[in-house]
Amino acid sequence: MRLLHYFALSEVSDGKVYHRAGAHADWDFLTLLFHRDGQDGLEICPGRELVTEFGTGDEWTKVKARTGEVVCNIGDLLMSWSDDRFKSTFHRVKAPCEPGDYFGDRYSIAYFNQPCKDSLTQGPLKKYPIVTGAQFTDTAMKRNFAALQEKLKTVAAA
Ligand SMILES: O=C(O)CCC(=O)C(=O)O
Numbered sequence: 763m764r765l766l767h768y769f770a771l772s773e774v775s776d777g778k779v780y781h782r783a784g785a786h787a788d789w790d791f792l793t794l795l796f797h798r799d800g801q802d803g804l805e806i807c808p809g810r811e812l813v814t815e816f817g818t819g820d821e822w823t824k825v826k827a828r829t830g831e832v833v834c835n836i837g838d839l840l841m842s843w844s845d846d847r848f849k850s851t852f853h854r855v856k857a858p859c860e861p862g863d864y865f866g867d868r869y870s871i872a873y874f875n876q877p878c879k880d881s882l883t884q885g886p887l888k889k890y891p892i893v894t895g896a897q898f899t900d901t902a903m904k905r906n907f908a909a910l911q912e913k914l915k916t917v918a919a920a
Pocket residue numbers: 764766783788795804853854855870872
């Protein structure tokens with residue numbers, strides 16, 4: 763479970779668009795997101811053909827934050843377990859940076875459903891090799907860490 767507090771920002775704009783959580787897919791089975799009325803920012807790009815690649819350029823949909831509603835994001839484990847029938851939900855959190863955005867404090871709860879370490883998963887079509895929960899999580903963490911290292915290199919070189 764992740765308890766997120768995105769701090770309030772002053773209502774200034776330099777004309778650029780920023781994100782406080784970059785585009786990503788979660789590597790769990792299913793993420794349940796809880797927001798508060800009016801604290802918008804989440805944008806989703808569902809149905810993307812990927813297992814956690816950090817791409818850009820697709821169509822993004824803004825999700826209205828509402829108290830009492832639960833946003834369910836498909837994670838990479840459900841994607842591979844379903845032999846890619848259900849695609850991971852690519853998502854990001856926009857920073858308030860344009861007129862009309864919500865600039866106040868934003869609270870969000872992300873409940874990540876992770877597999878037990880010794881559980882075994884494989885889809886009915888056996889598209890991917892059978893893995894334990896521990897192997898799946900370990901691979902996902904290493905892949906994300908490698909992607910982050912690559913990104914840092916690009917930023918450092920710029
Ligand atoms: O704050 C949100 O609405 C999303 C957070 C999120 O995507 C994450 O923690 O993985």
